[in-house]
Amino acid sequence: MAAAKRKKILAGNWKMHGTLADARALARGLAERVGKLEDREVVLGPPFTALAAVLEAVKGTRITVAAQNMHWEEKGAFTGEVSPLMLRDLGVQQVILGHSERREIFGESDEWIQKKVASALAHDLAVILCVGETLAQRDAGETLKVVSGQVEAALRGLGAEAKGRLTVAYEPVWAIGTGRVATREQAQEAHAEIRACLKGLGLPADEIRILYGGSVKPDNVDGLMAEPDIDGALVGGASLEVESFTRIVEYRA
């Protein structure tokens, strides 16, 4: 599928930010500004506590809502965790998995992420799988090996269930929250590698959207979105304000 045919996704990862009032205001503001767009997908990723309020605020629009994490089990003695059934019960449509903050701060392994991806898809939740190298790995020339290794580990054994419901986000760890964005060329190179890796796994690589994440801002989104294998953006800091996220959603490539 040509890049132009892959509908772009602009997704916000709100991380651990915002009261309920903040979340409602942000979601309502975005619903008003970008809620009716049909030529691209807009996804909001609030913290667990605000999922229901954000779902309510975007009702009747085309915006969809993602959780930022989940456990792979449906229920059990897992204090502090949230299951795929609970997310479905709320009406959540997708889930961000394998974010580098989950991997680095909370010690999530490739094995856990693989279980989470398989479980989310089995429960009909679309997945945004995050992968990316650290600065030390980039400096050591290991970027493509690390990124393809993470993709392979997370998606091993997947088949038809991934169709239409799997998105990958390339998020170099050194670019997240640092203001240091990858160049278009660096991002495109990693995205092309991820697409080749998806193909090698027997997945419909030409149909799977690959997002770039890491210090995406209103003033750099246009250049990134012009690259052929960049199918959207996963945005942290700049997704927390209506004005800046609206400009990102309305990128001009």
Ligand code: PEP
């Ligand atoms: C993220 O956490 O997914 C992210 C890309 O953050 P930021 O845009 O703030 O770098």
